[in-house]
Amino acid sequence: MDNVADAVAPGRLKYSPGAARFPESALTRSRRILIAVASTVALAVICAGCGGTTVDPVKLEDTLQPSLEKSFHEKIIYVDCPSGQKVDPGATFTCEVTFSDHKRKAALLEIRDKEADISTLGLEAIK
Numbered sequence: 001m002d003n004v005a006d007a008v009a010p011g012r013l014k015y016s017p018g019a020a021r022f023p024e025s026a027l028t029r030s031r032r033i034l035i036a037v038a039s040t041v042a043l044a045v046i047c048a049g050c051g052g053t054t055v056d057p058v059k060l061e062d063t064l065q066p067s068l069e070k071s072f073h074e075k076i077i078y079v080d081c082p083s084g085q086k087v088d089p090g091a092t093f094t095c096e097v098t099f100s101d102h103k104r105k106a107a108l109l110e111i112r113d114k115e116a117d118i119s120t121l122g123l124e125a126i127k
Contacts, residue, residue: 053087053114053116054085054087055085055116055118057081057082057085060081060109061079061080064095064097064107064109064120065097068123074100075099075100076100078097079095081095087111087114089111089114090110090111092110093108093111095107096126097123103125104126105125107122108122108124
């Protein structure tokens with residue numbers, strides 16, 4: 001070692017900026033985005049319906065679209081969520097998402113609690 005600054009005490013690892021990062025192949029961009037979406041999206045979208053509480057699909061679509069656009073940095077032209085989805089904690093359902101390139105994906109959503117807080121669990125291509 002030519003430089004004293006390069007010296008490392010025995011038994012210690014040399015500090016290397018950026019060395020703690022995951023390799024790109026271990027955590028792909030899509031997975032990072034999906035993790036961010038799943039951990040941050042909480043949508044409160046309830047509507048009193050006949051005989052119980054249901055998710056308001058219009059409010060959900062209006063909330064889901066900008067959330068996914070922000071997470072994926074892509075324009076979404078259409079979101080279609082089912083009507084009549086009862087607020088049942090733990091229940092999952094899907095909304096169809098259409099990107100500006102006309103690729104369609106299904107967003108898998110989960111109702112987390114009785115207040116209809118909803119998390120995005122994943123996004124898969126529709127075949």
